[in-house]
Amino acid sequence: MTRVNCGIDVVVPEPPQRIYAAYQPAIEIAHALGVTDRLVGTAFLDSTVLPEYQDAQAKSVYVEKLPSRDELLAQNPDFVLSGFNGVFAKSAQQSVGTRASLNSLGVRTWVLSPLCPSADGLADEAIDPKTVRFDNVYADLRDLGALWGVPDRADDVVAQLSARIERVRATVGTAQRPRVAVVTPKDDGSYQVAGGLDFITQIIEAAGGVNAFADLTVRRNVPIGAEELIARDPDIILTSQCCDASFTRADAQPQVDRIVGNPAFANLTAVRSGKVHPFLFADRAAGVRIAHATELVAELIHPDLFGR
DSSP: OEEEETTEEEEOSSOOSSEEEESHHHHHHHHHTTOGGGEEEEEOOSSOOOGGGHHHHHTSOEESSOOOHHHHHHTOOSEEEESSGGGGOTTOTTOOOOHHHHHTTTOEEEEOGGGOOSSTTOSSTTOOGGGOSHHHHHHHHHHHHHHTTOHHHHHHHHHHHHHHHHHHHHHHTTOOOOEEEEEEEOTTSOEEEEOTTSTHHHHHHHTTOEETTTTOOSOSEEEEOHHHHHHHOOSEEEOOBOOOTTOOGGGGHHHHHHHHTOGGGTTOHHHHTTOEEOOBGGGGSSSTTHHHHHHHHHHHHOTTTTTO
16 A cells, blocks of 8 residues: 655555654554554653543553664664654754665655655755645545554544534634734743744634744744744743643743743733743644644633633
8 A cells, every 4th residue: 555645655565563653743643543552662742642542652662752763673663653854854863864764674654744844854944834734634644544554543533633623613703813922932031933834823723813923934943032022912822831741731831931920021912911821832733632732722812712
């Protein structure tokens, strides 16, 4: 069977039996598609997994850091699913090698398609904004379901996710759309925001808002200074806490405090109105968290419409 992913033919003679899942989106997709018993390893969670996958993850081999190439190959995987593109990038410190190099060893690979780089071996370079869509997440799930021999399970997951997201869209309707910024305070006093290439842009849109930094499309994560955040003056700010397998939204409160407690931001609309909310990096990702994240963001930016 063959499916095309990021311009690469992924050919499996039979459903893979030794799957390695790197990063949270990949790990949760594997559990959602019911192949937990085929996982030979999982690595790098940004937060706790969703409640429905906690029992499955507890049964899985897990390491905090991404494996080296040798560590990965020692697990003898026949398929590697990555939630982000950097794991196969030549420039990445933790790269396990290009997809072509792994394929030559009989290891098939997959990158979630809203993160397709312009060529094998690259990371966030030249991601096509048109690929950052819910439909591409659904397509990935169906393709992986076909390759892994669980097509019906994949169809069910897609149906559930899309139904939940469409319910949010229907509830939001034509309500006014606030400008939302996803902001990470950095230790050096600078800030990083989610630009238009980040999947949170789609989640915010479905939840009835607009990414205040959607026009920045060179990379997913964009460094800015305090002046730029002040100039854009978002209506709502979400944080982006990462990366530990134990993190919940409560662990993002210190990021909220750093933003709210900065005298330079005292006049920001989001600060003055008490709309700086703790949020997890994990909930920005393309994967099976998209419905959960859309519901959560909608509740935060339209509490009047969702009974909060």
